[in-house]
Amino acid sequence: MSHNKIVFVTGNANKLKEVQLLLKGIKYELVNEPLDLDELQESKLESIAISKVKQATSQLGAGVPVFVEDTALCFNAMNGLPGAYIKWFVKEMGIDNIYKMLTGFEDKTAKAITTIAYSDAMGKIHVFQGITEGTIVEPQGPRTFGWDSLFKPNDGVGLTYAQMDKEEKNKISQRARAFFKLKEYLEQQ
């Protein structure tokens, strides 16, 4: 059993909780650094994640394996917006008003997308993405995590993320799909 560290840079405690469960059993000790990274204003999700991990490695120094993730909520009726900007919509207008944004549209479908950028000990960057398709519904369930109460995944049990327990969400979420790929990659190394 090796005691090498792998650092997850995030200031989001809910993400951290999910990722700790999703990465259980990896050969690294998972360490959190709550650095507040700048986020590019850019619609390409890979570029946002890569820019975050580059800032993280420049602050933490070379030689340490580090990863970040950026999570977007993309409305199909709006060609993928708010996307990565969803964080600012949640913060400034709140989820009830985000729900109302789709009032004029018949199509309420959305994609939740998590993009991980992993910088290995050599500084090489690897990107992994997970997507979960779902529908935007009137907020249901506790409002503890971002837009969880608005998003009902298609392959779930008919509940919003907020109404599911973490284990259930972790079976089908965009984050689970992305971290499954990272975990698989780390296991091959």
Ligand SMILES: O=c1[nH]c(=O)c2ncn([C@@H]3O[C@H](COP(=O)(O)OP(=O)(O)OP(=O)(O)O)[C@@H](O)[C@H]3O)c2[nH]1
């Ligand atoms: O209901 C949700 N279910 C999720 O599974 C989920 N994952 C992220 N979010 C929210 O979407 C925005 C992403 O922004 P984001 O990826 O930049 O995160 P962040 O800035 O909070 O943390 P970080 O950048 O330090 O890692 C933030 O408002 C997060 O709270 C989620 N909401």
Ligand SMILES: [Mg+2]
């Ligand atoms: Mg962020």
